[in-house]
Amino acid sequence: MAEYNRVSECVGLITLRNPPVNALSAAVRQGIVDTVQRALSDPNVKSVVICGQNGIFCGGADIKEFGSNMTGPPLIPMIHAIESANKPVVAAIEGSALGGGLELALGCHYRIAHSKARLGLPEVSLGLLPAAGGSQRLPRLIGVPAALNLITTGRHVTAAEALQLGIVDQVTDHNTVDAAVKFALSVAGRSLDPRRISTHPCPQQPDLDALFEEVMQKVRQSARGAIAPIACVQAVRAAATLPYAQGMERERELMATLFTSGQARALQYCFFAERAVGRWRMPSGARWDTSKPRPVHKAAVIGLGTMGRGITVALAQTGLSVIAVETQEKQLMEAKQAISGMLERGAKRRGVAPALDGVIYSQNIQAVADVDLVIEAVFEDIALKTKVFQQLSAVCKPGTLLCTNTSALDVDQLASETPNPELVVGMHFFAPAHVMKLLEVVYGPRSSPQAVATAMQLGKKMGKASVAVGNCRGFVGNRMLKPYIEEAFFLLEEGATPELVDQALEEFGFPMGVFRMSDLSGLDVGWRVRKGDGLVEPGTASGRSARIRQGRRYSPLGDLLCEEGRFGQKTGRGWYQYDKPGSRVARSDPWLHSFLGAYRAQHGLVARRIDHQEVLERCLYALINEGFHILDDGIAAGPEDIDVIYVSGYGWPRHRGGPMFYANMVGLAKVLERLEHYQQLHPEVPHLQPSSLLRRLVASGSPPIHKWGEAIKKLHSQL
Ligand SMILES: CCCCCCCCCCCCCC(=O)CC(=O)SCCNC(=O)CCNC(=O)[C@H](O)C(C)(C)COP(=O)(O)OP(=O)(O)OC[C@H]1O[C@@H](n2cnc3c(N)ncnc32)[C@H](O)[C@@H]1OP(=O)(O)O
Numbered sequence: 001m002a003e004y005n006r007v008s009e010c011v012g013l014i015t016l017r018n019p020p021v022n023a024l025s026a027a028v029r030q031g032i033v034d035t036v037q038r039a040l041s042d043p044n045v046k047s048v049v050i051c052g053q054n055g056i057f058c059g060g061a062d063i064k065e066f067g068s069n070m071t072g073p074p075l076i077p078m079i080h081a082i083e084s085a086n087k088p089v090v091a092a093i094e095g096s097a098l099g100g101g102l103e104l105a106l107g108c109h110y111r112i113a114h115s116k117a118r119l120g121l122p123e124v125s126l127g128l129l130p131a132a133g134g135s136q137r138l139p140r141l142i143g144v145p146a147a148l149n150l151i152t153t154g155r156h157v158t159a160a161e162a163l164q165l166g167i168v169d170q171v172t173d174h175n176t177v178d179a180a181v182k183f184a185l186s187v188a189g190r191s192l193d194p195r196r197i198s199t200h201p202c203p204q205q206p207d208l209d210a211l212f213e214e215v216m217q218k219v220r221q222s223a224r225g226a227i228a229p230i231a232c233v234q235a236v237r238a239a240a241t242l243p244y245a246q247g248m249e250r251e252r253e254l255m256a257t258l259f260t261s262g263q264a265r266a267l268q269y270c271f272f273a274e275r276a277v278g279r280w281r282m283p284s285g286a287r288w289d290t291s292k293p294r295p296v297h298k299a300a301v302i303g304l305g306t307m308g309r310g311i312t313v314a315l316a317q318t319g320l321s322v323i324a325v326e327t328q329e330k331q332l333m334e335a336k337q338a339i340s341g342m343l344e345r346g347a348k349r350r351g352v353a354p355a356l357d358g359v360i361y362s363q364n365i366q367a368v369a370d371v372d373l374v375i376e377a378v379f380e381d382i383a384l385k386t387k388v389f390q391q392l393s394a395v396c397k398p399g400t401l402l403c404t405n406t407s408a409l410d411v412d413q414l415a416s417e418t419p420n421p422e423l424v425v426g427m428h429f430f431a432p433a434h435v436m437k438l439l440e441v442v443y444g445p446r447s448s449p450q451a452v453a454t455a456m457q458l459g460k461k462m463g464k465a466s467v468a469v470g471n472c473r474g475f476v477g478n479r480m481l482k483p484y485i486e487e488a489f490f491l492l493e494e495g496a497t498p499e500l501v502d503q504a505l506e507e508f509g510f511p512m513g514v515f516r517m518s519d520l521s522g523l524d525v526g527w528r529v530r531k532g533d534g535l536v537e538p539g540t541a542s543g544r545s546a547r548i549r550q551g552r553r554y555s556p557l558g559d560l561l562c563e564e565g566r567f568g569q570k571t572g573r574g575w576y577q578y579d580k581p582g583s584r585v586a587r588s589d590p591w592l593h594s595f596l597g598a599y600r601a602q603h604g605l606v607a608r609r610i611d612h613q614e615v616l617e618r619c620l621y622a623l624i625n626e627g628f629h630i631l632d633d634g635i636a637a638g639p640e641d642i643d644v645i646y647v648s649g650y651g652w653p654r655h656r657g658g659p660m661f662y663a664n665m666v667g668l669a670k671v672l673e674r675l676e677h678y679q680q681l682h683p684e685v686p687h688l689q690p691s692s693l694l695r696r697l698v699a700s701g702s703p704p705i706h707k708w709g710e711a712i713k714k715l716h717s718q719l
Pocket residue numbers: 020021023058059060061062063064075096098099100101103122123126128129130131132255256259260272275276
């Protein structure tokens with residue numbers, strides 16, 4: 001909807017009304033068409049102002065409409081009618097002007113923004129391009145290089161940057177609509193020809209071909225298979241080289257390809273999934289909207305190693321007071337220096353003062369007596385963590401939430417060792433904790449809804465994609481990673497190389513394949529876990545029986561590398577070789593290839609040709625299959641939770657929507673059929689045994705992903 005009023009006698013004021021972000025739904029577009037027409041035909045109106053209600057100009061096209069038959073007036077002629085108007089039209093931009101919202105503003109003759117406003121063309125992050133003339137008008141207004149930067153990255157700019165770039169004409173700290181009305185009065189009657197952006201050529205740019213070639217190369221490299229950034233470059237090139245009408249035609253063609261692509265669907269799914277995970281619910285029935293978080297003003301971190309340092313920085317950057325506790329004096333000194341450095345660099349990037357005074361360091365756990373929440377990040381040792389939790393229960397004021405950053409220990413067991421298990425939750429950060437977006441908030445059967453709500457709210461404040469998950473070995477992310485890694489090992493035994501497996505996964509869109517990733521995080525991490533599980537056996541036994549452990553197929557390849565001291569990048573050798581320990585450029589290692597040959601010979605394995613398709617199916621479908629087990633167990637409340645975890649924490653390519661969305665795109669019946677196929681070939685691999693939920697979903701007609709929740713409930717009630 002759009003509301004129309006006449007203000008200051010001769011200004012037509014059009015207000016977009018569509019909470020929460022005034023998205024350009026069919027009704028809003030119709031409202032704009034009608035009210036613009038009304039203002040232009042009213043002889044008393046000399047100029048027009050367009051604004052949005054509730055402090056936000058417009059969040060762009062209504063993304064929810066993209067999945068349906070779009071009705072109502074189209075955006076392009078609507079914006080064209082505004083630009084062609086014979087009375088000045090001024091956009092009054094508060095809050096956000098994004099996507100179609102900014103395109104609407106670019107059709108206006110003038111733009112006034114509040115100093116706190118943000119502007120951008122983020123369509124690329126939804127798998128699209130600014131196809132309501134944005135790709136053609138913005139380069140004409142601000143020049144090709146700046147437009148390329150904004151359109152291919154989708155980044156939002158502040159009002160100050162928008163003014164500097166020439167996107168807006170004026171910035172105000174006061175009431176934006178009042179300023180716009182005043183401005184509209186001042187420009188009434190002026191010639192509008194110079195203000196119609198579509199009639200200008202793009203500003204001259206020397207060596208246009210070289211510029212586009214360079215940008216295209218950069219974009220292709222960072223896109224990891226995403227097609228929208230490439231289409232964005234092509235659209236801007238059209239703006240720079242073609243007359244406006246032909247540029248618009250090119251924009252339309254490119255948009256038509258993107259609009260119906262699986263990538264656009266995946267990226268739009270991610271947009272809504274990221275918001276859906278905030279509406280968490282627990283099997284007990286507790287949920288986000290009925291659970292009130294406790295206020296957290298002061299927090300503590302126990303253990304200042306790799307994780308504790310990053311967590312301290314993340315907390316301090318939200319403005320909290322943090323007590324950082326470390327028992328080892330040397331570690332404490334090093335941590336203090338490292339944390340200060342991280343805070344200073346972060347503050348410099350964000351143009352704010354570093355929160356150095358927000359952190360108080362101590363060697364004494366008594367220092368945390370008055371904090372509202374503690375995050376424990378000591379060594380991964382259940383006895384040590386139990387002791388720390390018992391100390392915390394004695395020291396902290398009543399009601400303090402006790403959170404653990406354990407990556408694999410049992411959160412319930414820890415909780416049961418404290419007098420108030422309802423105050424205990426897992427807060428599983430990912431390294432480096434101040435950078436990585438993902439946070440798994442792990443609840444046990446006794447965690448109170450308030451504890452979960454508080455951890456989720458704190459995660460959001462820290463800018464994390466926070467997902468509430470149930471307690472199980474590896475939680476969601478690492479539990480699904482296990483079969484993925486195991487399949488990669490089995491593929492090496494059967495004839496693949498780390499290079500082949502990594503190439504297949506990187507072509508799929510992962511930033512790093514499984515072996516390069518394993519070299520980066522350290523092979524010794526998994527080795528320690530496998531030792532703890534009693535899976536690592538000494539000796540040089542050979543044959544099939546040496547590769548069956550605890551009743552299932554096991555590959556000792558990772559253990560053998562560790563026994564050689566090959567821990568990955570940190571030792572300069574792992575699945576690849578590196579120039580020196582700590583160096584990052586992985587090179588193929590002839591030693592590893594002869595080692596694999598000797599290993600296969602020792603175990604009577606005959607190498608066969610393995611193609612990319614098999615790598616993807618075995619690694620990814622095994623991981624997805626575990627995702628179905630997780631849904632069936634109720635550890636994740638819905639597929640969106642799993643997908644957000646994988647996209648924000650495990651490098652799953654966003655344009656493929658996450659593993660469960662990908663399974664939905666491939667087709668559940670196909671995933672099931674391939675798992676059955678591989679299970680027949682490898683009966684001693686339990687993780688290839690299709691999950692019963694997957695079977696039941698296929699049997700019930702493979703409902704689309706947004707209906708899985710309903711289907712799972714129904715299937716569970718039938719059990
Ligand atoms: C054969 C086919 C040929 C096809 C040719 C087709 C030609 C079609 C031509 C049409 C061209 C259209 C081009 C165009 O205009 C493209 C666009 O505009 S795409 C949209 C671009 N906009 C964005 O990406 C902005 C997205 N929103 C945000 O970034 C944030 O929401 C915002 C900064 C605005 C506010 O943030 P915050 O306050 O943190 O709120 P939330 O993010 O939590 O959002 C609140 C609520 O609102 C929902 N929402 C937000 N934006 C939109 C939107 N644009 N459409 C619909 N809904 C939106 C959001 O999902 C939240 O609701 P939940 O229920 O929690 O999900």
